[in-house]
Amino acid sequence: MTIPNTMEGARQADAADPLASYREQFLFPQNDAEKVLYFTGNSLGLQARRARTILMEELDDWARWGVDGHLEAERPWLAYHENFSAALARIVGAKESEVVAMNGLTTNLHLMMVSFYRPQGKRTKILCEGKAFPSDQYALHSQLRFHGLDPAEHLIEIMPDPETELIEEDRIIEAIDAHRDELALVMIGGVNYYTGQWFDMERITDAGKRAGAMVGWDLAHAAGNVPLELHKWNVDFAAWCGYKYLNSGPGGVSGVFVHEKHHGKADIPRFEGWWGHNKEDRFQMPDRFVPISTAEAWQLSNAPVMAMAPLLASLELYEEVGMTALREKSLKLTAYLQAVIEDASRESGQNIRIITPKDAKRRGCQISISVPGKGKAAFKKLSEAGVIADWREPDVIRLAPVPLYNSFEDVYRFGQLLKEHLRD
Known part of the structure; x- marks a missing residue:
């Protein structure tokens, strides 16, 4: 089922997500007292709340x-x-x-x-x-x-x-x-x-x-x-x-x-x-x-x-949770992220190239994008807006929506910021 690229669509997807509550089991970095959009679990995963206790x-x-x-x-x-x-x-x-x-x-x-x-x-x-x-x-x-x-x-x-x-x-x-x-x-x-x-x-x-x-x-x-x-x-x-x-x-x-x-x-x-x-x-x-x-x-x-x-x-x-449930959510999250990126590319008029396989079965919970000529500037603006992603030379932004703690609303909000900063 296709998730609408709207705040309501993202929130409905989160409401139907059986793993949604696990987000609260992790500690997010803070940015002006708001949770950042954390898409860097492929570099460093978030701290589980119980880690300090153990x-x-x-x-x-x-x-x-x-x-x-x-x-x-x-x-x-x-x-x-x-x-x-x-x-x-x-x-x-x-x-x-x-x-x-x-x-x-x-x-x-x-x-x-x-x-x-x-x-x-x-x-x-x-x-x-x-x-x-x-x-x-x-x-x-x-x-x-x-x-x-x-x-x-x-x-x-x-x-x-x-x-x-x-x-x-x-x-x-x-x-x-x-x-x-x-x-x-x-x-x-x-x-x-x-x-x-x-x-x-x-x-x-x-x-x-x-x-x-x-x-x-x-x-x-x-x-x-x-x-x-x-x-x-x-x-x-x-x-x-x-x-x-x-x-x-x-x-x-x-x-x-x-x-x-x-x-x-x-x-x-x-x-x-x-x-x-x-x-x-x-x-x-x-x-x-x-x-x-x-x-x-x-x-x-x-x-x-x-x-x-x-x-x-x-x-x-x-x-x-188990790997089966994590993989099921991962497939949905990356499919949604791919659609959101494609919408941002079309609506901003910028050529965003997805270098991760389009077939969800051939990728993990990561999508890497290339924005020729604007990648570094876009990454800087996204970072300033609270998006924690990963930059790789020469022009690649790596994004990892992790099913244990990322939400569909995270993905939607990222898409809006990407579209906004590509237009600048």
Whole structure:
């Protein structure tokens, strides 16, 4: 059903939204005592109201128990990371044994590649999407150099179409097939940070596995955004950050997925740390590493409890809502935002180019727009009017209406401001 581009239409859509009340579970930045229009959950999610409560509970337990909090705290710190496994498994489509919350995203990608990028013989090459997020590019380049390989020769980048700025999956599959005897690893961002394009992860994973390569995914913009089935798709590994859609706070804790087929194998190369060692005799301090027979084997150190507390608050909400309901609202929100942008383009006489796939099934809850010649000025004016969005050179504004806390009225009000400032 099409939502009218009117305040009444937006408010009726909000009244019919079963997730509308969850907006009140988050804290919005303030602008002249009014809530801003926050469309940057793809960079930093909002703070869940309960985050402060949970963090204070951990601080109080630290004050009360000191080191004994590892066993005596309300949520014992010794196994604190285990509090996240069930929710993260449901978010990424995994078994609980296949996920663990730990470290930061790029740290985890490096740890995964230590284990799953193993160049041998002719199989030395890594395939990725062109114009990936820079941290991914740096990680891939440095992993190749670590193995004595030249990125110019051993990194295969599938560049976006210069007209659409998208990458068709057929081109990725063709490249995998063309290099099937040389590929050691396929590693792509599940949802592209710049365009919001959601790749057909199942199809690409299948092609990579048929070619004999390991397949991993950077899910920074996918975890908590789009429905995932990592175990079912036979993905080897994945990593994601927690501070975007999962609302873990700035620099918040990341997470990893390692398919169970790789568990319990002591011969897998890895960077080892004591928290990945077999739990039964960890505190006997043995001098030989024995990996836990789950994804926990890739842990290095014990859980950063205070950094993890805000994530726990957010995941409680994910458990209540579920990814199915979030995706249903996301499809409606982005469809409405697309229509509102198209109306603003037509009514203002300005050419706004949407570089995110028009097919809602091929994107997450993000729409990226280009306003040639006026993008920077429009972004500045929108920011001054209380819109918190994201600017990317050379002329792209990224907008993420997050279904947990954004409303249809947010989208309508943004459209009115966009139209107004494009006319200036």
